[in-house]
Amino acid sequence: MKAFWRIVRYAYPYKGTVILSVIANLFATVFALASIGLVVPVLQIIFDNTKAPKEAPVFDGDLMAFAQDSLAYEIGIRMETTGQQEALLYVCFLVIGAFFLKNIFRYLALFLLAPMRNGITRDIRLDLHKKLLALPVGYFSEQRKGDIMSRMTADLKEIENGVLATIEMFFREPFIILSSLAILVWMSPQLTLFVFLLLPVVSFLITRIGKSLKRASTKAQESMGDILSLTEESVSGLKVIKAFTAEEQKTKLFDKAANNYFRLMNKVIRRNDLASPISEFMGSLVMAVIIWYGGSLVMEENAFTAEMFIAYVLLFYQIIPPSKALSQASYKIQRGNASSERVLELLDAENPIQDAPDAKPLPEFKEAIEFEEVCFSYQEKEVLSNINLRIEKGKTYALVGQSGGGKTTLTNLVPRFYDISSGKLSIDGLAIDQVKLKDLRSHLGIVTQETLLFNASVAYNIALGRPEASYEEIAAAAKIANAHEFIERLSQGYDTNIGDAGGKLSGGQKQRLSIARAVLKNPPILILDEATSALDTESEKLVQDALYRLMENRTSLVIAHRLSTIQHADEIIVINEGKIAERGSHQELLEKQGIYQKLVDMQSFA
Numbered sequence: 001m002k003a004f005w006r007i008v009r010y011a012y013p014y015k016g017t018v019i020l021s022v023i024a025n026l027f028a029t030v031f032a033l034a035s036i037g038l039v040v041p042v043l044q045i046i047f048d049n050t051k052a053p054k055e056a057p058v059f060d061g062d063l064m065a066f067a068q069d070s071l072a073y074e075i076g077i078r079m080e081t082t083g084q085q086e087a088l089l090y091v092c093f094l095v096i097g098a099f100f101l102k103n104i105f106r107y108l109a110l111f112l113l114a115p116m117r118n119g120i121t122r123d124i125r126l127d128l129h130k131k132l133l134a135l136p137v138g139y140f141s142e143q144r145k146g147d148i149m150s151r152m153t154a155d156l157k158e159i160e161n162g163v164l165a166t167i168e169m170f171f172r173e174p175f176i177i178l179s180s181l182a183i184l185v186w187m188s189p190q191l192t193l194f195v196f197l198l199l200p201v202v203s204f205l206i207t208r209i210g211k212s213l214k215r216a217s218t219k220a221q222e223s224m225g226d227i228l229s230l231t232e233e234s235v236s237g238l239k240v241i242k243a244f245t246a247e248e249q250k251t252k253l254f255d256k257a258a259n260n261y262f263r264l265m266n267k268v269i270r271r272n273d274l275a276s277p278i279s280e281f282m283g284s285l286v287m288a289v290i291i292w293y294g295g296s297l298v299m300e301e302n303a304f305t306a307e308m309f310i311a312y313v314l315l316f317y318q319i320i321p322p323s324k325a326l327s328q329a330s331y332k333i334q335r336g337n338a339s340s341e342r343v344l345e346l347l348d349a350e351n352p353i354q355d356a357p358d359a360k361p362l363p364e365f366k367e368a369i370e371f372e373e374v375c376f377s378y379q380e381k382e383v384l385s386n387i388n389l390r391i392e393k394g395k396t397y398a399l400v401g402q403s404g405g406g407k408t409t410l411t412n413l414v415p416r417f418y419d420i421s422s423g424k425l426s427i428d429g430l431a432i433d434q435v436k437l438k439d440l441r442s443h444l445g446i447v448t449q450e451t452l453l454f455n456a457s458v459a460y461n462i463a464l465g466r467p468e469a470s471y472e473e474i475a476a477a478a479k480i481a482n483a484h485e486f487i488e489r490l491s492q493g494y495d496t497n498i499g500d501a502g503g504k505l506s507g508g509q510k511q512r513l514s515i516a517r518a519v520l521k522n523p524p525i526l527i528l529d530e531a532t533s534a535l536d537t538e539s540e541k542l543v544q545d546a547l548y549r550l551m552e553n554r555t556s557l558v559i560a561h562r563l564s565t566i567q568h569a570d571e572i573i574v575i576n577e578g579k580i581a582e583r584g585s586h587q588e589l590l591e592k593q594g595i596y597q598k599l600v601d602m603q604s605f606a
Contacts, residue, residue, distance in 0.1 A: 003340035004333055007159060010123050014116035021112040021171055028105035029175040033183065035098035036315050038091055109172060121160045127347060128152050136353040137417040138378070146229025147222070151346050154224045155339035162336030173322035180319045187312050191294050220264040222342075226257045272332075290316055353416050355436055362439040365524045365555070367428045368392045369414060374423035376409060383409050384578045387423070393524070396556040398566035400599060401575040407559045410575065411527045414557065415444050445523035447547070449530040449561075451510040453502035458487055459494040461502070461513055465521035473520060481516035481546040483509070508543060515546045526556040563603055572596065 011018060078087040132148070140148075184192045234241065234250055241250055294309050369391040376384040384406045391397050399407040412418055413425055416432060425432045432440065445465075453461050462477060463469045469477075474494060478484040486509055490496040502510045518526065528547065544565060551558075560566040567586040574582035574589070574596050582594050589596035 003344050004337045006344060007120070007124070007336075007340045010120040011116055013123075014119055017112045017116055018171065021109045021116075024105045024109035024112060025172045025175050028102050028109060028172075029179050031098045031102035031105065032176060032318065033179060033315070035095055035102060036311065036318055037183075038095045038098060106172070113171065117160070121156065124159070124343065125152070125156060128156070128343065131347055131349065131351075134354070135349060135351055137412070139349060139351075144225060144229040146227070146232050147225030148346065149228045149232070150225035151342050153228075155342050158339035159336050159343065162332040162339070166332050166336065169322075169325050173326050176322045177319050177326075180315055184312065184315060187308060187315075188294070188297070191290065191297060191312070194289070194293055220261065220268050223257065223261040223264050227254070227261055230254050230257055287313070287317065353419055353437075356434055358434070359436045360430060360434055362427065362430065362435045362443065365393060365428065365443045369427050369525070369555075370425070371410075371413075372424040372426070374413070374425055375421050376406075376413065376418065377421045378409075378418075382578060384413075387580060389573065389580065391555060391557060393555050394553065395570040396551060396558060396566075396568075398558045398560050398569040398572045399575055400560050400563060400566070400572060400596065401581070405575045406578040407575050408529055411529060411557055411559060414525075414527065415441050415446070443523055444525050444527060445518035445521050445550075446527045447511075447514050447518050447529070447550075451502065451507075451514045453498060453505075453510055453513060455497070455500045457492075457495050457497055458490065458513065461498065462494075462516045462520055464517055469520055474516075477516045477520035478513075480519045480549050481512045482542045483512035483516050483546075486512075511543050512546055515543065515550055519550055524554060526551060526554050526558075528556065528558045530559050530561045563600055574599075 078090055128151070132152075181192070230250075230253060234254070241247060290313060294312060297309075371387045371389040374384060374387040375382065387410065389397075399410065401407055409418070413420055414432075416437060419433060427435060427440065454464075459471070459474050462474050466473075471494065475484060478487055478494075487494055487496075496504075498504050498510075498513075502513070505513070528551075558566055558569065566572060569586070571583060572586060572589055573580055574594075576595055582589055582592060582596055584592070590600065
């Protein structure tokens with residue numbers, strides 16, 4: 001239940017509306033009980049058993065007795081002056097008024113709680129999104145995207161429908177139950193005490209079913225994560241699936257996940273539905289006991305009148321619906337608690353890559369980035385070993401080597417997408433983990449092989465790093481990136497929506513937008529990760545021209561797939577199995593007749 005109470009803490013900012021809702025619920029409860037209490041004078045009038053005080057009652061500290069005597073006195077006067085039927089009509093109007101006011105205040109209580117319920121959901125969703133943006137890149141390589149999506153959608157909806165709906169009940173139902181019990185004890189302590197002996201049995205049954213429901217709900221939410229993961233894979237990999245005629249294979253995997261979710265949800269729903277019949281049966285059992293034992297008291301001991309006994313039964317029946325709602329709420333809490341734990345697990349995920357307490361600002365890049373004996377391991381596997389490299393301002397450094405050698409990992413250490421395992425990585429003499437992250441990344445521009453664009457306008461994508469940029473600045477960056485001409489031909493120019501992941505553009509067009517984004521940011525340090533490897537010859541030439549313009553007067557760290565593009569780099573670094581195997585200029589490396597020479601020969605550049 002710890003997860004449930006942590007979610008409840010989100011209600012604190014809405015304490016004002018909660019207090020007003022509690023007050024409204026108090027009034028609703030008062031008028032609900034009053035409407036039941038008015039049954040006694042109605043029965044007394046019908047049975048001609050009215051016992052009205054001769055004089056107006058005086059309050060002596062017993063509020064219930066005073067209210068009863070005052071009503072009886074008023075009815076007695078009306079019966080003497082206007083007759084029995086008019087007195088009955090008067091009481092009926094009182095009953096209607098009590099029910100009307102009860103429902104008015106009940107709606108007002110729910111009306112006041114609506115901002116709290118929706119506000120808590122919104123606040124959790126905002127915190128989740130903020131957490132997702134703060135978590136390191138490495139976290140998402142270990143998690144399934146579908147499971148994360150499930151936590152932000154299905155689990156959050158379960159919290160809203162379960163836990164938050166239950167909070168509403170806790171601000172309403174207990175008032176009715178406690179006040180009704182207080183009146184029942186006042187009416188007949190002996191009968192009420194007898195009823196209380198049955199309650200532990202009811203509580204035991206509800207608790208047992210609730211615990212099994214939580215276990216089933218947790219498994220069901222995890223299964224939904226599997227379904228969302230498979231859906232995401234099918235959508236993003238549709239071309240590959242069709243090309244390899246793997247539709248049947250993917251269908252079988254999805255059918256298996258869907259059927260598993262189907263079985264688990266059957267368990268959840270059946271156990272959830274068990275709450276209502278069990279609570280209703282237990283309520284009818286208790287009611288039967290009350291009628292038997294209470295009727296015996298009326299007939300044998302004359303403990304209270306028949307009218308009072310009927311009112312007692314009706315008042316006890318008033319307890320059954322809120323008690324039933326609370327018993328169902330306990331099941332909802334168990335379901336919502338399972339989802340709460342999954343959501344809080346994401347919110348509590350450790351984020352090792354953040355500003356140090358004494359992090360220093362980095363207003364500008366002045367000298368160099370330096371790797372000193374840098375090692376990096378991922379899941380106990382060493383990826384980089386004893387890297388020593390100095391990247392001086394204004395120079396171009398190319399990283400080459402076989403795939404999987406560690407080139408991309410090395411570049412990912414510079415913006416602190418990952419933290420080094422050992423050694424020292426510094427910028428202008430400051431350890432990189434002692435520099436403010438925002439300052440560090442503000443000096444970097446990254447263009448990758450996999451172009452990352454967003455489902456928005458061309459202008460939005462180019463101005464991502466500088467949202468305040470003017471149209472003229474955006475267009476100027478596009479011109480440098482050889483993108484202005486094709487943008488102008490789009491249906492709405494710079495305001496054209498490019499679709500999900502830029503799906504409305506070609507590969508070369510997307511890459512040029514990515515370059516324009518880097519141009520507009522105007523960073524002193526560039527990281528280019530095989531930015532032209534996936535392009536055709538014509539697109540590659542346009543993109544390569546744009547890259548040359550982008551790299552002018554900047555410090556560049558280039559991962560090269562096609563070695564012809566980096567022959568004029570100030571230094572070429574050959575990475576092999578996580579180590580620097582060779583380094584030097586293009587000509588120097590050719591003369592060594594080593595790994596670089598073999599790579600060149602493979603691409604027929606010798």
